[in-house]
Amino acid sequence: MIADFRFALRMLAKTPGFAIIAVLTLALGIGANSAIFSVINAVLLRPLPFPKPNQLVAVWSKVANDNLEKQTESVPNYVDLRDQSQTLAALAAFTRSGAVLNGTEEARQLYGVAITSDIFSVLGVAPARGRVYTRADDNVDTRVVVLTDYAWKTYFNSDPNIVGKQVNLSWRSNTVLGVMPPGFQFPVEGQRAEYLQPLHPLVPEAVNNRDWRFVRMVGRMKPGVTIQQCDAEMNTIAARLEKQYPQSNTGRSNRAYSLHDDIVGDVRPALITILAAVAFVLLIACANVANLLLARATARQREIAIRTALGASRARIVWQLLGEGFLLSIFGAVAGLLIAWWGIDLLRVFGPHDVPRLGEVAINAPVFSFTFVAAIFSTLVFALVPALQVTRPNVNESLQEGNRGAVGPGSHRLRRLLVIAQVALSLLLLAGAGLLIKSFANLSSTKPGFDPQHALVAELILPKAKYPDSEKHRQFFDQVMPKLSALPGVDAAGAAFPMPFSNNDWGSTFSIAGQPPRPPGQELEASHLIITPDYFRAMRTPLLRGRVFNSRDTKDSPPVVIVNEVLAQRCFPGGNAIDQRIILTHGENNSHRLRRKLLALLAAHVTNRLRSSRCRNFTFRRRRIRSVGWMSSFAQRPLIPPDCRRPYATLCMSSTKIYSFQISSLWKNASVSLWLNRDLT
Structure with missing residues (x-):
């Protein structure tokens, strides 16, 4: 066997151009599969790193x-x-x-x-x-x-x-x-x-x-x-x-789910789809290399026929040709692992942060095993068929074709089949790419009720010890928000809790003033955001009717609320909600009820799922905002101006004494939310 591999290595060394092209082609296919499998292994296949992980469950609440x-x-x-x-x-x-x-x-x-x-x-x-x-x-x-x-x-x-x-x-x-x-x-x-x-x-x-x-x-x-x-x-x-x-x-119940399935449920279909796509890439790479090997073996057909005539068995010659293919696969696998290792590093840095267990992705023993199996599979796919084709039993015909320098009809048929396979697999990949492009086109055309492409966000926490009461909160926002708005390139700055696309949906029940109360469990519910006055300017949210919050809205003025178009259409005939009253309820057993006048009507403003039809209301209570999402709107989108990030961060740090937090693009958060929640239509 060692002698066969030495012979195969010498034969490949005689044609370095062919060997390099074949190895690079296989490396791309095997590397892509190894990289995606490493993610699937960490996220889907590997059990949670705790004793008896199959006993772990997630328990959730469900509302009828x-x-x-x-x-x-x-x-x-x-x-x-x-x-x-x-x-x-x-x-x-x-x-x-x-x-x-x-x-x-x-x-x-x-x-x-x-x-x-x-x-x-x-x-x-x-x-x-x-x-x-x-x-x-x-x-x-x-x-x-x-x-x-x-x-x-x-x-x-x-x-x-x-x-x-x-x-x-x-x-x-x-x-x-x-x-x-x-x-x-x-x-x-x-x-x-x-x-x-x-x-x-x-x-x-x-x-x-x-x-x-x-x-x-x-x-x-x-x-x-x-x-x-x-x-x-x-x-x-x-x-x-x-x-x-x-x-x-x-109207409330509780459900139990496998903790592992609960963690990975949203990303499982996407990862399996990507693995199927890169598997097609590997098959196309194998078809390409098989075509190259067939052309190379056809050129050696006279040599093979002479060896057969001298007594070499067909199995022996096929084994030697498979040895060449196996060496190509091994070299391709090694190069593929380097590509996978590089790709995993990029994925950790630039990949979506919502993918669970992404930090556990690594090139480990299961990935090595998968890569080795992929190499063996590749050898069988691209090397076996050409080897069998060029070692067919008709020696005389092979010698005659070799003398004429011609290629037999069998080789022509095999090449045509390989080309057909390549075209078919490529069409499948193109169809998948077309669906992916359509999905991203839907993403781009989605109207969430604001313009996330021009927004920069940073989440900070106002410590209770440093900001213990509403007066401290008021002072913080009164001092910081005007300074944020005055930074170069910033059109407006606002704050909100919860921050958009933070996977934190804070709900509250409400009722319509003048209507009979609903039975327990059938109350109206809406997502509730607490915001500062310039939040809608920073988010560039269209105002359909009414006005936004301003300096006249204080703790001593009549309480007001802003609602989105979905709530208005569901709760008021014709969507005419301005100057109507709703009663927000909170506290144990809904003991605290506050009547608020509807101040304005917004477009269908969403905060987590881009294609959500959930009712939403907005109130202005600076003393209740503790975990803050800054929304700063910029005049240009291509990239947030580098000279603006620094003063933006410096101002936040000097105001809160926090020296490490993430400043990111709201559009990236929106895109990840859309993709992982699979709200594609």
Whole structure:
């Protein structure tokens, strides 16, 4: 065998041009497949990095007659689900959080998870240093934190004595209880979790409020329990809670899903489609190389015929020709792995941040195995058929064709078949590319009710310790927003909570003044945004009727609200909503009701799904905006002016003392939201 490979290597060395073209062609096909498989392996195939990951479930809330299948839950409902469940060994509730790390050379924005202590039992993980918090720490007065290994190494220089020390998070002192092991990553999409802290101190006002639904839940099933049994029990408990708390829980149920499927569900079809596309690319590459090998082998047909006449078996000659093809595949696989490695680095930097587990993508043993299998497959596809063709038994005919320098009819037929295969595969790829172009054309033509192409966004958190009351909030916005608007190239600047396309949809119930109240569970619901007056100018949102907020709208003036066109058409005959009154409800059992006059009507303004038909209302309450999304509108789109990013960042940092946050294009966030939510029509 070694002698055969040496002979094959000498034959390829005689024709370096052919060898280089064949290797590069195969490298592109194999490299593309290896890169995509590495993503699929990390996202879809590899189990979650926790003990018995098939027992992990995600539990969501569902509202009857609502098109949203997965909604967040309240803390009291979570506690009831946890305490009453017989199928779950543990259930934890969590929400994303952010904090400013003070006390270091530069204050930094950290992203973490506020979560109940059950999470460590759910995930089956233990700290590498110190301890984790327990049920005793699940109270509003606890000030403790558990760091991830990444945060410990990045922000605290791997301090071996970090356990027990005090760290300032958003100007509040917290005791470090422990450090999680290397490689630990909280299993949800979005920003890297850099710390874990108890949920209750973050939202003390929500601990006993069933109408404040903002937490997600993750649990671990008991051994032997199926996902169907867990799902049925969640619905049973939800039915009991509905009878016990009709004001807040009517029409609500709970569903259980496999945690792995819940995490990767939105991206699975897209990744499989891309893998199928690159598989076609590999087949086209194989057809191209097969054509090259056939032409090369045909030129050697006389040589092969002479060797056959001298007694060489057909199997022996086919094996030698396959050896040449195998060497080409191996060289192509090595070059393909280099291409895949380079492509993965680009994907980590420029890929959509909403793809789960993207940071785990790597060239590892499964990817090497896949690449080797792809090389073997490529050899069989492009080398076997030409080898069989040129070693057919008719030696005399081969010698005569070789003397004339002609090519036999069999070779002509095979070449025609290879060309037909290439054309067919290319047409399939072109059809897929056409559908993709159509999808992006739909994206470009989508009218979300604002102009994201000219908007720059940055998310900041106003720490409660530094901005404890509404007066501090008012001072912050009164000082910062005019300065942002005055930056070079900026037309307008506004702030909002939640930030558009942040996957955070804050809903509220409302009723129409003068109409009889609806039964519990059938209330009208709308997404609720709290904004500053220039938000609509910064977003370039068309105003259909009425006026936007201005300086006359204060805490002492009559309360007003702005709604989108969808709400107006659904709730008022003819969409005539101006000067009508709606009653926004909030608080436990909807105990707080505030009548607001409709001030203006907007176009169908959306904030998460570009093709959403959800009702939306906007209020102006600066004291309630804590997690801020800046929207700054620029006169030109091609790229945000580099000379504007620097003062933009400097102003934000000097105002909040936060020295690390992302400034990005709103259009990129909108595009990723559209693609992952598959709202393509």
